[in-house]
Amino acid sequence: MKSSIGSKVRLTVFGESHGAAIGCVLEGLPAGHKIDFDLVFEQLSRRSPGKDPTATARREEDMPEILSGVLNGVTTGAPIALIIRNTDTVSKNYDNLKAQPRPNHSDYSAFVKYNGYNDQRGGGHFSARLTAPIVAAGSICRSILKEKGITLGGHILQIGSVFDSPFDPVNVSARELENLSKKLFALNDPSKEELMRKEIDTAKRQLDSVGGLVELAAVGVPAGIGNPMFFGVENVLANILYGIPAVKGVSFGAGFDFSGLNGSTANDEMYFDSQGAVKCKTNNCGGITGGITNGMPITVKVALKPTPSIAKPQNTVNLKTGENSVLEISGRHDPCIVPRALPALEAALAVGLLDLAMEDKFI
Amino acid sequence: MKSSIGSKVRLTVFGESHGAAIGCVLEGLPAGHKIDFDLVFEQLSRRSPGKDPTATARREEDMPEILSGVLNGVTTGAPIALIIRNTDTVSKNYDNLKAQPRPNHSDYSAFVKYNGYNDQRGGGHFSARLTAPIVAAGSICRSILKEKGITLGGHILQIGSVFDSPFDPVNVSARELENLSKKLFALNDPSKEELMRKEIDTAKRQLDSVGGLVELAAVGVPAGIGNPMFFGVENVLANILYGIPAVKGVSFGAGFDFSGLNGSTANDEMYFDSQGAVKCKTNNCGGITGGITNGMPITVKVALKPTPSIAKPQNTVNLKTGENSVLEISGRHDPCIVPRALPALEAALAVGLLDLAMEDKFI
């Protein structure tokens, strides 16, 4: 099992939901960068449980301790290790899951892979809690990108049957993205918040959960970053985004809508703008052609499955008795993971983009 | 630029559309496997230009020469290098593209990245022609997987406005997949072929192109293969599938449909079948939970953008004159890349699955 990713910037994540601590090591950052701790704390707050009324009741401060790689608040060039202690864990909630794997969760597949030795308490290393160090690491990467004029952010595009307005892929602005990145419930059209929360509340009341869609964007990425083949921008970003739990789909630009389009509609015609820069009139490619950035905003859509842990009784197997059985889950779980997944997806995007930008010596 | 991928099984692709040869190196295969050359040739034929009436008029035999790693038809454990000579190239068709980048193509982004030194003839290293060695390599991986009971295949799920029937994700069979893998125009519902061809013909007559969707599946993959975090089955497969030109979306199982679902609907309830094996009643997860296989069929959807090279006049920039201009492309191009992309996507899936299976010592 390898929980690390990246070429120039390398992220290694460790920890289990109910273990001593979770954390990560971030290698390859440039020396001399002053860390924006406010940004780190802000982003960790966004994904922290208990901040939002619709989220799980588990409360933790989630403030990381930085163990290395930073001196007087400035990166030294050495690996940055940070940890977050686990304090508010209630493991007995999970005891019956050892025998009864939860549908759509890692319980059964992990049981087979690790011969039952995996730490299943709270999902163990598979828990969404592991996104906390990713958010911390991503926030550091994000402020390095920002220094070079690259801004990223995202919003909830869909929860259940309610849709937010999508980004304008040509004109989405750094200011827009920065504003979204401060919000607990980030939407382009704030009037959708009430409807979305209603979807989540309904699911909760029905002892159920609901899935959703996130849209991410990055602006200020210069043309010429990325590669053909297997180190393209899409490859690298999809690889890291699929590292966030519950992600089951990743697409770029028009994504799955391309299948119904003609080339004449899908093609992003090019022109010189008034400053002589090459621009596209549309941005169906999401800022990436041939695996390489073309200077237009990067846009990504990410599909998230509904939280698998629901309170409704479900059919599953009992691995101890060898008989089919009914499972009732009593732990604390988000009825909708989307709002808290958003900062984790933004963080993953930041790590991936910094890796790509440093590979191509832009940073 | 790195055009290689994989941990245990490593694939390195080289070549340009109009260079001396294209090819690849495949490292890490087990020694002692008898190569099924018929399968290699069959799969290369499927993606070969000129085989299908709707495809580009370029004709090449595309039969690879194996330079190393194989003795008397059997793998030796050493790296397998194979090359395919380029013979039928008409480079003058591409001369005006050096100045006028084609919309949605790599021309502009590659020009920036390589300071104009990239070989742009026929798309160079970015050409879909580079999928030929991937198909050859993937066919070798495929027959190794088959020896261990893993069968994979795929079909065209959508072209323009026409849809094929999707796989039954619970019951899709090895036989079904094998039959599909022999076809030039692979469909679950053959009655859709005429309608799809009509979509392609219409696009062609209108000097246009059309996008589509491919669905892939693998059966016989045992539970317990893969990893949490960044080496999960989804991460590894998405990474390699995005290496096939024109791919703009990759999803697993229910994929983007998860966003509208409740947990109680999305969750794949588990049971012991009559042989005592753990099975799921539904397969929305596409055979993968927590990044690890659960023993159900793996299902993947891949979105392909329409061929960017269309004969219709398009607005673009002229990098030499610095003025906006109109581009008319005269080369030979598929009006729809989907049928020929299918064997390349199957090949990429095979390489990725073999890598995962060998990492976990299943092979």
Place this chain on the structure above:
Amino acid sequence: MKSSIGSKVRLTVFGESHGAAIGCVLEGLPAGHKIDFDLVFEQLSRRSPGKDPTATARREEDMPEILSGVLNGVTTGAPIALIIRNTDTVSKNYDNLKAQPRPNHSDYSAFVKYNGYNDQRGGGHFSARLTAPIVAAGSICRSILKEKGITLGGHILQIGSVFDSPFDPVNVSARELENLSKKLFALNDPSKEELMRKEIDTAKRQLDSVGGLVELAAVGVPAGIGNPMFFGVENVLANILYGIPAVKGVSFGAGFDFSGLNGSTANDEMYFDSQGAVKCKTNNCGGITGGITNGMPITVKVALKPTPSIAKPQNTVNLKTGENSVLEISGRHDPCIVPRALPALEAALAVGLLDLAMEDKFI
């Protein structure tokens, strides 16, 4: 800067000598291994400062806290993170070194690489203190190897002008290696200890330091592990051994003595032993031919330079004043690093061998 290594088994080291903590992440270990904490503590004691009368006066308990990857003392298959807090640090000793780089130390080269942002206190990330987490990680790997019949160890082969008896490369035994691995001052011929200590004492009294040689061996490694080219046993082991500070030479088997030998003398003739196993009469190759193990003991020699930090006045530059200057170092430093480097080198050997063995599915 990447401080990680390995394919199947991946080790990432972090921390600085005078930072909050040092530690490492160890990925890829098999699940279900009961950790031998006694071995971990024993090995950490061997490299711990203050244990041996000849070593630096700095005292730390160096007992690691395991943060993840272990449940009830057994590996879970998830990444193992462990940290050791830094407690007994006296940073003011190092203040003048910021301007005056120590000869043969990383001070100047690191200053250039990191634009002066590196943490230079106590050598920062370059400190030999960073071998503590390597020893802890290596001890875990070591007991996994031992379960499969692979035993490793080493001894001090030379300090200054005093030599220990070398291993008998054909007959070196597991018992011999295990006994050596418990000693603070490991020698094949214990009568040499007094002479070696005298060399160290003399150096210390002269405000000087002295270099040395270590010889390592591993027995029970089956034939067939490793690779030709760049993933050979020598490549992998040299790569990781050079990660231990002060190492300036690594050789295998007869090593540098091969240069004066004829093939007829150097060649290790083979024979079937009484059990029908293939053996060699001699073992000049150190158990490795063509980058692959041949079943004979693996033997490695490692050359260590004298501790660069000596109390004698030395000429160096002053980077602040831009003038040549004289440096007098007052911190606590081992006059001879060899005895404490030995357990770190054994640990590095263990990590490398486990990586190789797991790559080839022996473990």
Place this chain on the structure above:
Amino acid sequence: MKSSIGSKVRLTVFGESHGAAIGCVLEGLPAGHKIDFDLVFEQLSRRSPGKDPTATARREEDMPEILSGVLNGVTTGAPIALIIRNTDTVSKNYDNLKAQPRPNHSDYSAFVKYNGYNDQRGGGHFSARLTAPIVAAGSICRSILKEKGITLGGHILQIGSVFDSPFDPVNVSARELENLSKKLFALNDPSKEELMRKEIDTAKRQLDSVGGLVELAAVGVPAGIGNPMFFGVENVLANILYGIPAVKGVSFGAGFDFSGLNGSTANDEMYFDSQGAVKCKTNNCGGITGGITNGMPITVKVALKPTPSIAKPQNTVNLKTGENSVLEISGRHDPCIVPRALPALEAALAVGLLDLAMEDKFI
């Protein structure tokens, strides 16, 4: 089996001695570099069999065909694949080796690893012939380094009992290295050639072989390239140098001589030279401290074992009969590999240095 190495610059080597062709893929080179084909041919001639009176009688032109990544003699940024056809192979010479593994050769260890499926003809993938594509690749890297002011070269330091004068590690010059790099039998002190040739002739007449030592150097490498821990200059260079067959020892600067030295003698005192540059009075560290270059010349020593294939009868096993037996080798083999290994070692050094320099954005 992975035969690839490198981070930014990645080299993948394929082929077998008696297969269709040998070759390599070189990824990650900068676009726009004009290849110095004269240098490629010059270096290939140096390692080519049959050029030197003391070398094996096998003659091949060894001129590589470049298949990709180069347009009009200039790198495009895409992977460079090059192949060399095998023409003058006499496989029957090797037939008896299948049963009777040669002492000190890969025959037995490879037989075990690959279950007998490896191509043993002429050593297969383990043959020193595989250094031809490495020399070609290294020559390309070398001229890229040279454009940035980095020059490298080497000489034969020892054959049997005869020693050449070592480099002056402080004052070795680019001109000196360039001159050496043109010679078939490169020596600092040409008067030693006759004595060394006599050693080789004597070994040949006695149906024997003889080992030796090579010393390499690189000048013009700026300070600040490399890393602590596992990506240090020593780690990276040792890793790639051990990829050249017959290498059994690699050391840097004073190397194994450090073991007998005191710190006060070993330490390279620093000073500002007349231009204000930081220099060292001595260069025992071989230009590397803390894994990072310090601006002094890099010096490396490489120990090579005697050619294992000797004509003298040798004891070995017969894997078919299961009995001990006597082996008489009749093929064509160099009695001393050192002169032809030298350009391969220089090439490996060039690939490694370019990788390091590009990682740190110097190139």
